[in-house]
Amino acid sequence: MIIRAFIKRRFTFILLLVVPILIILSFYYLIKSTADDLEVPIVFVDSADQPFVHELIEELGAVEPFRIELEKEVPWDQLMRGEIEAVFHFKEDILNQIHDGDSNELITWYRHEQSLFDGLIKEKLASTMVNYIVRAEAANVITYYDEFSDWEEAYMYGLRYLGPEPIFQMRFQSYEGSVAQDDSSIIADLSFPRLIVWLYVIILFSLLAQTFITWHKEDIFKRLKLIPYSIFSLQLTWLIFVISVGTILAFIILNAIHFNLNDSFYDPSLFIMDVLAIIVTAILVLLGTKIFYRKQSFIAFVLTYTISSIIIFLLIDIGLLNEKWWMYSFIPTWLLS
């Protein structure tokens, strides 16, 4: 009955039901769009539109996460804005130069100073090009020593005669199947959603706690003060109610996000810390109503604490601040690793 008095406002219902759905949907689309948009744009420029370059692109095949586009001019503006990871500009008459054994500077590689991954496609492109160059070199050597041999035939089977031998080889092992991740990376992945959930929880609790401020203002507490343990009983009911609601909603939201991200449910051992944060937040908000009787003062207290907590959390998370003991007075820091 008294819980009905806590949630009498329509806005509380919206906050209770709609916001968790919005958080889940936001993270779902955020994760989805991040995964979908994981493409590194690379431009091959061939002003002469040579069939060889088309053949080369076909030979390269799909190289994830690169998206290769073929252009006739170097897109300088896009490159300077960093919208393109790198540009590989092919010389005109490239095939004849390869056949002539002139393999220097066949391609000019343009890159933005902040490009990171273009080295990978450069390696792939170079190794594909090496095949052509080696075959041409082999055909040239064979026809030089044997004037009756056919250059085209020697080119076709060139790799048999002159296979490129690596100077040194690195031992390499690839593991298939599920990728092992350590726990800290999972925490790092979910630290931001956990912060958002805490933010939601403190807003929800503050809204529900305003009932106490109203009751104080309307002398309800004065009347209750004369009934032994009645205020304590009301506050205990409030605490149990908000902690239960907060825990259930946090459990649903975090599991939905975690499942979306990792195809598995949220680790219960991590959730213990979230529950602890929810409990302490509820107690803190309740204490706030006992100290700040005016609505404005209470809101100022909650806002100051929340904003400070978020700033401290983010500064630690991005490594601008080293963790110190006093920072643990800001509850969201408990949700970091």
Add this chain to the structure above:
Amino acid sequence: MLSLENISFRKRNELILQQFSGTVERGNSITIFGPNGAGKSTLMQIMAGLLKPTKGKRKTSFVRKNPIGYVPQQLALFDGLTVKDHLRFYQKLTKQRDEAFVQEMIDVLNLNEIMNKRVEKLSGGMKRKVNLAVGIIHQPEIIFLDEAFVGVDLAAKFDMLNWLKQLNERGTTIVFITHDWHVIHALAKEMWLLDEGVFIDHIQMDEIDTFKNKNKLSIPLQKMFDANRT
């Protein structure tokens, strides 16, 4: 039942109540009378135990576990709940199991028809009746009413006075603040006069018309007395 000895109360360096002494006997009905700012509500809150006096002693001898009923000037009600919810809630909170008493109160106060209405939908008079009902649902030994009749229409006033008089006749002590002479005549047996935090006099209600010290009162208090005749 309740006695105050040399009670003083100070708030932010302002002396609100000075050296007040008085005794409330069981079954009495006392009105605290005085102009605005006389310290009436402060005195009542000290008597009820809601405020701690800066100086002096408050002594009580109650029998029951929940001996005090308090009806504040403000409508101390939960907006989202119905009248029935309110009564059940306070019944549960005060562990009141005497259903016959609760039903009698509902009948005398004429609350039957509004039991399922939410309090924010009620008229001012109805809200006052609910405010009174939840304040005394646990059959207290002493009831404190702080301007509980403000904004009440005649019908609601009749119901409230009727119920309070019945309770007083059964032995319940009543202490109330009001500016309404009709309520004073109907309910009070004794009047405590208070002005600017100082106790002036106490008058038995049957002596009110022959009160001799009227000329010694402050002008506002004299005017309040004159209002009795008009």
